[in-house]
Amino acid sequence: xxxxxIAGGKYFLGxxxxxxxxxxxxxxxxxxxxPKSGNTWTRFLIANLVYPEKNPDFSNINELLPDPEAxxxxxxxxxxxxxxLKSHQYFDPRYQKVIYIVRDPRDxxxxxxxxxxxxxAIAENYPKHEFVSRFVRGELNHPYGTWFENAATxxxxxxxxxxxxxxxxxxxxxxxxxxxxxxxxxxxxxxDPQRLALAIEQSSAxxxxxxxxxxxxxxSSTRETRQDKPFVRSAKAGGWKAELSxxxxxxxxxxxxxLMREMGYELAASNSVHAEMEHVEMxxx
Amino acid sequence: MIKHLIAGIQRGLGLHxxxxxxxxxxxxxxxxxxPKSGNTWTRFLLANLRFxxEPATWANINRLIPDPTGTAKRDFDxxxxxxxIKSHExxDPRYPRVIYIVRDPRDxxxxxxxxxxxxxxxxxESPLEQFVTRFLAGETCPHGSWGQNVATWxxxxxxxxxxxxxxxxxxxxxxxxxxxxxxSFLQLSAGPEQIAQAVERSSAxxxxxxxxxxxxxxxxxxGSRKDLSFVxxxxxxxxxxxxxxxxxxxxxxxxxxxxxxxxxxxxxxxSRQGRNYATQGxxxxxxx
Numbered sequence: 001x002x003x004x005x006i007a008g009g010k011y012f013l014g015x016x017x018x019x020x021x022x023x024x025x026x027x028x029x030x031x032x033x034x035p036k037s038g039n040t041w042t043r044f045l046i047a048n049l050v051y052p053e054k055n056p057d058f059s060n061i062n063e064l065l066p067d068p069e070a071x072x073x074x075x076x077x078x079x080x081x082x083x084x085l086k087s088h089q090y091f092d093p094r095y096q097k098v099i100y101i102v103r104d105p106r107d108x109x110x111x112x113x114x115x116x117x118x119x120x121a122i123a124e125n126y127p128k129h130e131f132v133s134r135f136v137r138g139e140l141n142h143p144y145g146t147w148f149e150n151a152a153t154x155x156x157x158x159x160x161x162x163x164x165x166x167x168x169x170x171x172x173x174x175x176x177x178x179x180x181x182x183x184x185x186x187x188x189x190x191x192d193p194q195r196l197a198l199a200i201e202q203s204s205a206x207x208x209x210x211x212x213x214x215x216x217x218x219x220s221s222t223r224e225t226r227q228d229k230p231f232v233r234s235a236k237a238g239g240w241k242a243e244l245s246x247x248x249x250x251x252x253x254x255x256x257x258x259l260m261r262e263m264g265y266e267l268a269a270s271n272s273v274h275a276e277m278e279h280v281e282m283x284x285x
Numbered sequence: 286m287i288k289h290l291i292a293g294i295q296r297g298l299g300l301h302x303x304x305x306x307x308x309x310x311x312x313x314x315x316x317x318x319x320p321k322s323g324n325t326w327t328r329f330l331l332a333n334l335r336f337x338x339e340p341a342t343w344a345n346i347n348r349l350i351p352d353p354t355g356t357a358k359r360d361f362d363x364x365x366x367x368x369x370i371k372s373h374e375x376x377d378p379r380y381p382r383v384i385y386i387v388r389d390p391r392d393x394x395x396x397x398x399x400x401x402x403x404x405x406x407x408x409x410e411s412p413l414e415q416f417v418t419r420f421l422a423g424e425t426c427p428h429g430s431w432g433q434n435v436a437t438w439x440x441x442x443x444x445x446x447x448x449x450x451x452x453x454x455x456x457x458x459x460x461x462x463x464x465x466x467x468x469s470f471l472q473l474s475a476g477p478e479q480i481a482q483a484v485e486r487s488s489a490x491x492x493x494x495x496x497x498x499x500x501x502x503x504x505x506x507x508g509s510r511k512d513l514s515f516v517x518x519x520x521x522x523x524x525x526x527x528x529x530x531x532x533x534x535x536x537x538x539x540x541x542x543x544x545x546x547x548x549x550x551x552x553x554x555x556s557r558q559g560r561n562y563a564t565q566g567x568x569x570x571x572x573x
Contacts, residue, residue: 012293
C-alpha cells in the first residue's frame with residue numbers, strides 16, 4: 001500500500017520513467033532498434049552530427065538524444081524540441097518519423113550475451129547455445145519482444161513510408177559516409193562532407209572506448225555493471241561465423257529465415273541442419 | 286496541478302485505467318481488432334458463452350470483457366481467471382493468447398465514418414473522401430492504420446498455436462461455426478446448445494433493442510447522437526454500394542496484397558495495380 005502511494009506520488013510529480021508510455025510530440029524523431037543493434041553508436045553519430053558544439057559523450061548523450069527508459073517524464077517533456085528519442089520498442093503507431101536500425105540477429109545474440117555477462121544477468125561460463133535458445137524463444141529479461149517481432153512489426157507496418165528509414169548496422173560499418181549522409185538528409189540537415197566525416201571520426205569505436213574508460217560511471221547503461229568488461233566491444237559485423245555453433249546458427253535461421261533473407265542477410269546453415277531444426281521445432285509445439 | 290494530484294491519488298488506490306500499463310497474467314486472453322471490425326459483437330458472443338448465467342448487456346460488458354482504457358485497474362484485479370480482455374492495440378508480445386478479428390477495410394472505413402458521425406467527431410456534411418484519406422494515413426484513431434494494425438499481428442503471429450485469426454465476414458456467414466472455433470481455442474467445453482444460446486443472445490436484433498434502452502450505460506455510445514445507432518447494418522459488403530469506386534481503388538492500392546492474402550477479392554482494375562506493386566518490390570510477394 002505504502003509502496004503504491006509512493007509510486008502514485010512519484011507519478012504525480014513526473015519523476016517516473018515513462019518507458020513505452022512516453023508522451024509523443026508531433027515533431028519527435030525516434031531512433032529505434034532492437035537492443036544490441038548499434039543504437040548507442042548511431043546515437044553518438046547523430047549527436048555529433050546535430051549537436052557538434054555540445055561535445056557529445058557518455059555524460060550528456062541521455063540529454064542530447066533522450067531515453068524514455070532512463071529519464072524522468074519531467075525531464076523528457078522539458079527536453080529541447082524537436083527531440084530525437086532513443087527507443088527499443090516494437091511497433092508503436094504514435095511514432096511518426098522513425099529511423100530503424102536492424103542488425104544481423106546472429107551478431108545481436110552474441111552482443112547481448114556479452115552484455116548480459118557485463119551486467120551480471122548471466123555467469124561468465126553460461127553456455128552460448130542455451131543463450132541462443134532463450135534469445136529465439138524471447139526469454140531474455142527485457143520487454144522488447146524477440147528480434148523477429150521487433151523488426152517484423154516495424155518493417156511490415158512501415159516499409160515504403162517516406163517517414164520511415166531503415167538503416168542496416170552492417171551498411172553503417174562498411175559505408176559509414178553513405179549511410180550518415182542518408183540519415184542527415186532524412187533529418188533535414190544539410191551537412192557538408194567535412195561535418196559528416198567529423199561526426200564519424202568523433203563516434204569511432206576507439207574514441208568511444210576511451211570515453212567509456214573515463215565515463216562508464218556517468219551513464220545509465222554502464223553505471224552498475226562489471227567494470228572489467230567493456231560496453232564498446234568488437235564493433236564489427238560477422239563475429240557469429242567464428243563464435244556460434246552450426247546448430248545455433250540453424251536455430252536462428254529456421255525461426256526467422258524469411259525476414260532475414262528479406263533484410264538481405266544470407267543464410268548459412270545447410271539444408272539438412274535446417275530440416276532437423278524444423279523437426280525439433282514441431283516437436284516442441 | 287490539482288488534476289495531477291487527483292491522478293496521483295487515483296493511481297495509489299487503483300482507480301485509474303491501466304491502459305498499456307495493465308499487468309498481464311500468463312493465462313489472459315486478448316480479443317484484439319482494429320476498431321469497427323466487429324469487436325463489440327464478438328465481445329457479446331464471448332461473454333454470453335463464458336458467463337451464461339449473466340446475459341451480456343451494454344451495462345455489464347465492460348465488466349465481463351473489460352477494456353484496459355475503459356475499466357479501473359482495481360476491477361481488473363478482481364476478475365475471475367482466465368480473463369478475456371478487449372484491445373485495439375497493434376502487436377504486443379506480452380499478450381499470452383490472442384483472438385484477432387479482421388474485417389474488409391472497405392467496410393471498416395464506412396463503419397468508422399458512421400461511428401464518428403454518431404459520436405459527433407464528424408458532422409453530416411463532412412466529405413467521405415476526406416475521411417478515406419485520413420483513414421489511409423492512420424489518422425482516424427490512435428491504433429495505427431488498418432494496414433499497420435493488421436500487418437503487425439499477421440506477420441508475427443499467423444500460424445502460432447496461441448493465435449486465432451477470425452474474419453468478421455466468416456462470423457457473419459456462420460456465427461455458430463466460428464464461435465465453436467473460439468470455444469475450442471479457449472478450451473471451453475461448450476455444446477451446440479450453449480453455442481446457439483450465445484449466438485441468439487448476441488444477435489444484431491437483441492443488441493439493437495438493448496442499445497435503445499441502455500444507450501447511456503456504455504462509454505462507446507454515452508452522450509452520442511440518438512438518431513444514429515451503434516449497431517448498424519451488421520453485415521458485410523456494404524462498400525459495394527456505398528463506397529465510390531475511386532475510394533475503393535485507393536484502399537486497394539494501399540493494402541491490396543494483404544487484403545488478397547486475407548481472402549478479400551480486389552475489384553478488377555486495382556488488382557492489376559496491386560500486382561504491379563508486388564513486382565516492383567514496394568510490397569513483398571512473399572506469402573501472398
